[in-house]
Amino acid sequence: MEGLIYLDNGATSFPKPESVYKYMDYFYRNFGVNPGRSGYDMCMEAGSMVEETRKLLSDFFHGTDPNRLVFTYNSTDALNLAIFGVLRPGDHAITTNVEHNSVLRPLYHLFQDGGIELEHVPFDAKGFVDPDEIARRFKANTRLVAVNHASNVIGTVQPIGEIGRRCREAGILFLIDASQSAGKVPIDMEAQCIDLVAFTGHKSLLGPTGIGGLCVREGVEVRHTRAGGTGVRSAVKTHLDEYPYRLEYGTMNSMGVAGLNAGVKWVLEQGVEKIHEQEMHLTRLLRDGLQGIPGVTLYCADDLENHISVMIFNVDGLEAMDTGTMLDVDYGIACRTGLHCAPLVHEQIGTDKIHGAVRFGIGPFNTEAHIHAAIRAVGEITASRRK
Ligand SMILES: Cc1ncc(COP(=O)(O)O)c(C=O)c1O
Structure with a gap:
């Protein structure tokens, strides 16, 4: 831990x-x-x-x-x-x-x-x-x-x-x-x-x-x-x-x-609105960071207006599960991969064919430092694929 x-x-x-x-x-x-x-x-x-x-x-x-x-x-x-x-x-x-x-x-x-x-x-x-x-x-x-x-x-x-x-x-x-x-x-x-x-x-x-x-x-x-x-x-x-x-x-x-x-x-x-605002600030940070990495695909993340703090992505050429394992083993970052018990979502966005996606879920105790570390880790994993 x-x-x-x-x-x-x-x-x-x-x-x-x-x-x-x-x-x-x-x-x-x-x-x-x-x-x-x-x-x-x-x-x-x-x-x-x-x-x-x-x-x-x-x-x-x-x-x-x-x-x-x-x-x-x-x-x-x-x-x-x-x-x-x-x-x-x-x-x-x-x-x-x-x-x-x-x-x-x-x-x-x-x-x-x-x-x-x-x-x-x-x-x-x-x-x-x-x-x-x-x-x-x-x-x-x-x-x-x-x-x-x-x-x-x-x-x-x-x-x-x-x-x-x-x-x-x-x-x-x-x-x-x-x-x-x-x-x-x-x-x-x-x-x-x-x-x-x-x-x-x-x-x-x-x-x-x-x-x-x-x-x-x-x-x-x-x-x-x-x-x-x-x-x-x-x-x-x-x-x-x-x-x-x-x-x-x-x-x-x-x-x-x-x-x-x-x-x-x-x-x-704390207030529901305040918790949500803080989590969405981190979610925007995460979205902007991941969006800037070539080879990363984000799903349904353009409009964060009516959104909560969960976001999925994939790295080109990598199975979601493998990205998740690297995040865990090499970077100490816990996330969830696969179909997330919601198969029709993945079917509609097409990620069912690649065994799902990687999900980050942000909570009230996450910090900007956590988000920067996650973006850095995904960036390094993606860069290592291109070598
Ligand atoms: C949207 C949604 N519905 C239902 C559930 C089921 O929740 P629980 O396992 O606590 O019954 C979850 C849990 O991941 C969920 O995210």
Whole structure:
């Protein structure tokens, strides 16, 4: 770890703020019991922390009922709950080519075995999905539009307010995958007409792995696709309908919730806009540096206006994986290579044929020195190819 330059924040943020490590340790040592299951003080205290975190996150997304913010393992889990809980045989669903497999695969399973119709909307040359392209595909049986807010591959931020407005006018449910955006780009369920927000705790919300959630707008119902213990009303034979129990099953990851509590508080203290501004300053520096190296190809990086701090590139004549290995072994720089669990993005930009690309993901603890080192390293790797 000593000396490592961590540019893999698209996979998970690292390090976390000091307050996250400290609060998780404090919480688990003092209140690491099963929250909401009994009436003794420790249990009540653990339950209060969970409820406070629900409210923090519900407010963060401009939800109107904190009980409709349910905790899940991660965004994959939340997206599965939403997609399988909303769609029925005969429904039509629309998604995009920007999606991660956590949206593509649940939808594909329902297309294959669950009797739904499915369409994928492509993005334009700069990496943006046109809201009108989505609206043009609306049909009488369209129930759900699922869109990745910020791409984990090309970094583009989709116009979710515009898409949400079109969905609301047509009476279609709108689900966003906020895995990469929550903590970097403001999200307002009310103003942007979003029905369901799926998020993960371990990326830009700066919590640990194993915790995420789904925020469900009032009036939107997600069917149970699981059943189990809720800690209350144990004599009822079926899973409870009321939130948050409706979408929470079994003992929760309370230590994860504690870490997320501290992570969100850190983000709020710094300010989402300020974090984003600082990361985009470094992203522009990185883009300009890489663009100046002959033999380096960047993808969808010309317009950084609606963008987050992830960027992909390739070096002429080198497999992405080999570039990644050189960055790691020769320069101590951590990045991510391959298809990034988003195969349709690579298919559309043509990088699927060369086994993907190299991704740098910038986080709040990166510095200009890290970016200069990365540009220098890519420059040297590229120059060595030309010799
Ligand atoms: C856009 C996007 N969606 C979904 C996910 C899945 O997140 P998790 O693995 O935390 O469920 C990721 C993670 O890389 C992502 O980048």
